[in-house]
Amino acid sequence: MKLVMAVIKPFKLDEVREALTELGVQGLTATEVKGYGRQKGQTEIYRGAEYAVSFLPKVKVEVVVDDAQTDSVVEIIAKAANTGRIGDGKIFVVDVQSAMRIRTGETGAEAL
């Protein structure tokens, strides 16, 4: 099992969710985060003084999937979250040691 972790632009969340649902992915977790990459952020002026908005609001989407599905999930997310403009985000894939569904106690692939 792999954890696919994607940091995307907030307004892309619904598109990504729909795309994943079409693929058959049955759950995901979304968190509001802030971050920056090479898109540095900008300088604004508040009451005559400059302030750097270094962090930009993003959303982190996390899905745990079977090894076999991982590549297609990454591809689907990348396509849905893409705007072509700076700040689109990144996708990471991490190994998952185990998984369990809390209600039933199912483990492994059954829990996904």
Add this chain to the structure above:
Amino acid sequence: MFRHTKKAVAGLFAAAAVMFAAVPAMAAVDPETAYVFNTFSFLFNGALVMWMAAGFAMLESGLVRSKNTATICLKNIALYSIAGIMFYLVGYSLMYTDVSGYIGSFALFYNPSDAELTLLGAEEATSEMVDAVVGGRYSVASDWFFQMVFVATAASIVSGTLAERIKLWPFLIFVIVLTAIIYPIQGSWTWGGGWLAEMGFSDFAGSTIVHSVGGWAAVTGALILGARKGKYGPDGRVNPMPGANLPLATLGTFILWLGWFGFNGGSQLALGSALDATAMAIVFTNTNLAAAGGVVAAMLMTQIMYKKVDLTMALNGALAGLVSITAGPDLTNHFMSIIIGGIGGILVVIAIPLLDKLKIDDVVGAISVHLVAGIWGTLAVGIFGAGMLGVQIIGIVSIAAFVIITSSIVWLVLKYTMGIRVSEEDEDIGLDMVELGLEAYPEFGRGSQRS
């Protein structure tokens, strides 16, 4: 028969007297009606000014950070209450009763007049009792109420500037002294009929007497208290700390704008005649135009200076316009109000970054709005209105000196006895948790209850 004749003759004389009296009396309202309208004006306009306390609370809540929001709300409602109590206990008498040039009288508690008590307590009211009350031209309590909301306004100006790092109780002790002693004494010099009034100093609703007084107390407090931690960096760097809730700040400004109609309008001090009603309408109109001028001027200034319009400066611009017209809102040429308010708006946009350059940390811009525009508004009466510029300057300077000295003494005494500033660590955590043990937004942002 003689009795009836006497009565008839007396009746004829009375009728003739009334008829003769009626000719010039057509220009005057029946005294009891005038009394009712005057009293009503004080009560209704005073209630509008009371509503400005809500305006200040919302404006300040919107411009401080969320970790300090509950504290600023508490300070606002507390100072309004304290001001009312102190003004009842000693303040009103110190300002208005038997003013001898520089000061009124020390008298505890201000209660209805004897004539009023007689009328209220009588089994059957006689016309003498009514006349005795009506002769006062307005109810004693209504005048107290109207003047009380003004001292409360002056006190609330101070809370905005000193937000986010001042200790609660020392601040409230300062408010006690400001509202019991400092404000009433300088107020007696003009509105109490003292030496400035005799000189011809003209401040219709209080650009100097209310707004600059609050402004000076705020400046001395800001200097003695110091800036917020991290606000100013090396090499003149200024670190903005954006407010938590701009819609609240906007709401607060609109509330203040509405309340200001009472603030300026009620300062006509009468409504019992066509003249007074007309004058009050002119004052309402000028008040609105000046605020509008302030907003537009501030917007244009920020657009030109920063390439983007700053909402918080536009809000301050409205208030600066209002403060600017407060000394002379009775101008018969309304156009001048737009100019006066507009200049106030320009001054406030310049003053805000200027204060930062001087490292005077004014969280909400109260000094720029109330002190700077207050001075401008008082001078404007000498330039555009019926005042004498030289006398206006004397009033501005003398009240400035008095408030600077007295407020500095109080701040310094508080600083070196109980301390006025929270610790650095407490300032980081936020006053809400440290002083109140509360969160303003526990379920939002970084609130502890956010799920």
